[in-house]
Amino acid sequence: MLRHIVSNELFTILLVIGLIIVAIAKLTSPKRFEDFILVLANDKYLKIYSRDQKFFDKFDALLFTNLILSVSVFFFIVYKQITETHSLSSSTMFKLTFSIGVFILIKVLIERLIGSLFEIDKLIDQYLFQKISFKNYLGILLLPINALLLYSFQPTMPIIYGVFFILFIVNIIGLISSFKTHQSLIKNNLFYFILYLCALEIAPYIILYKVFISK
Incomplete structure (x- = not known):
């Protein structure tokens, strides 16, 4: 049986698609994109646009699509380094991208459902x-990182750990920002919020890790 080899051309296409999607987001909402890029430096973006959030937001949907593509490419880079695999079927790559997208979407929907059940929808x-x-x-941060790992630097485990550390720091900044913004609401619903964090922020990733290392 012939095996389809995935060359860097596929990842070049995915990177270009990601760049085009980000460019569209910037062109359609230039002011919002400008505020969004500075989200690590200040909370202006979070304060302004959280008021007008919708169930489906075109700006977030565009950046979310880029996130799925960027994470998929980065996962392949990590997988290739860990397993020393230099080829991957195109169908496997599609399944990986699809699975990541479905996982995040289902997780968000469950989180909204839990919020309704605990009557902490606003929080x-x-x-x-x-x-x-x-x-x-x-997702935007991963665009140049993926490009460098694919075309400039030979990925090594120290480099990959360094990237994971950067991503972890950004996530921590996000959590701290959320806690600072909603500290009064969190204090009033502390038990439910801790339960939410354990059930939907920590447990899913522990399960994924267990499944991954068992293979």
């Missing part, structure tokens, strides 16, 4: 907006 909606904003920021 969860605002928290999700901030969390998704920082994840979308990671």
